[in-house]
Amino acid sequence: MPNSKKLIIDGAESTDIWQLVEDETPLGDAPAIISLARLCAEGAKLAADAKQLGVVLRAGDKQGEDVHALQPFLDNLSLVAIEFPVYRNGRGYSAARILREQMGFGGEIRAIGEVLFDQWQFMHRCGINAFEVDASVSLEAFNEAMGELSAAYQPAADTQRGILWRRHN
Numbered sequence: 164m165p166n167s168k169k170l171i172i173d174g175a176e177s178t179d180i181w182q183l184v185e186d187e188t189p190l191g192d193a194p195a196i197i198s199l200a201r202l203c204a205e206g207a208k209l210a211a212d213a214k215q216l217g218v219v220l221r222a223g224d225k226q227g228e229d230v231h232a233l234q235p236f237l238d239n240l241s242l243v244a245i246e247f248p249v250y251r252n253g254r255g256y257s258a259a260r261i262l263r264e265q266m267g268f269g270g271e272i273r274a275i276g277e278v279l280f281d282q283w284q285f286m287h288r289c290g291i292n293a294f295e296v297d298a299s300v301s302l303e304a305f306n307e308a309m310g311e312l313s314a315a316y317q318p319a320a321d322t323q324r325g326i327l328w329r330r331h332n
Contacts, residue, residue: 168295168296172273181193181194186200194216194217196217196242197218199221202233202236203232215241216241218240218244219243220233222246222247237268241271242273243262243271243273247278249277256286259290260289273294274294276295278296283296283305284310
């Protein structure tokens, strides 16, 4: 069965080198995305082993996992995958902004799950630079969506201040 997802990083199609590794499964040599619980339990040992690590931040049933729990591990993380389980769950936007603006995370922030056309541009504005999208999405359509809106109403992690700020200049 072919993969139903495609990875776009910084506006270009990319091969996914990362493997999502379940908590009970030993880590191999490939770059691994692990759960936040596993990172908290084994983070120091994994850092000492010099493993290339990523973590998945799950939305959960109620509040979801707290992005602030990543703070002690950020220096050892190359990737944070943020789960968007349904289109109406926006916690990932806040998590991405906190990672970029407050925590200074410079690695890959990847949107996974229900990652839809009309959300890509705002996800990007919040600091997300990698998108796991449906395999049927062309790169041209993706890049078109990223430029669909010429102005923003609210500030985000990017350099756009928003239309209201322009009115007062």
